[in-house]
Amino acid sequence: MPPITTLMYDTLKNLSDHEHRDHAEIRQTLYDRLELSREQQLALYSNVLGPASAGRYENPQDIDNAVSAAIKIISK
Numbered sequence: 001m002p003p004i005t006t007l008m009y010d011t012l013k014n015l016s017d018h019e020h021r022d023h024a025e026i027r028q029t030l031y032d033r034l035e036l037s038r039e040q041q042l043a044l045y046s047n048v049l050g051p052a053s054a055g056r057y058e059n060p061q062d063i064d065n066a067v068s069a070a071i072k073i074i075s076k
Contacts, residue, residue: 004074008048008067015030015052021030023053034074 015023027049031041033053048070057063 004034004071005067008070009063012048012057012063012066015049016057017047020053027051030073036074040073040076043076047073 011026014026018026019039027045030049031044034040036044048066051057052066055067
């Protein structure tokens with residue numbers, strides 16, 4: 001897996017494995033590592049990370065789709 005793909009999978013897994021109180025730190029770590037603009041951060045949160053924090057990804061296909069969506073956002 002390319003590094004960004006791995007990083008996204010790891011982040012989504014961390015969000016599902018940790019308490020909600022840790023989610024902001026997990027997201028910020030991702031934003032910092034990828035050096036995302038504020039616009040990219042908001043889009044990534046709205047479309048991928050927020051739903052992950054809410055537990056909306058219930059199966060591997062949901063996670064794969066979320067990673068694909070994240071990569072599109074990051075690539076803009």
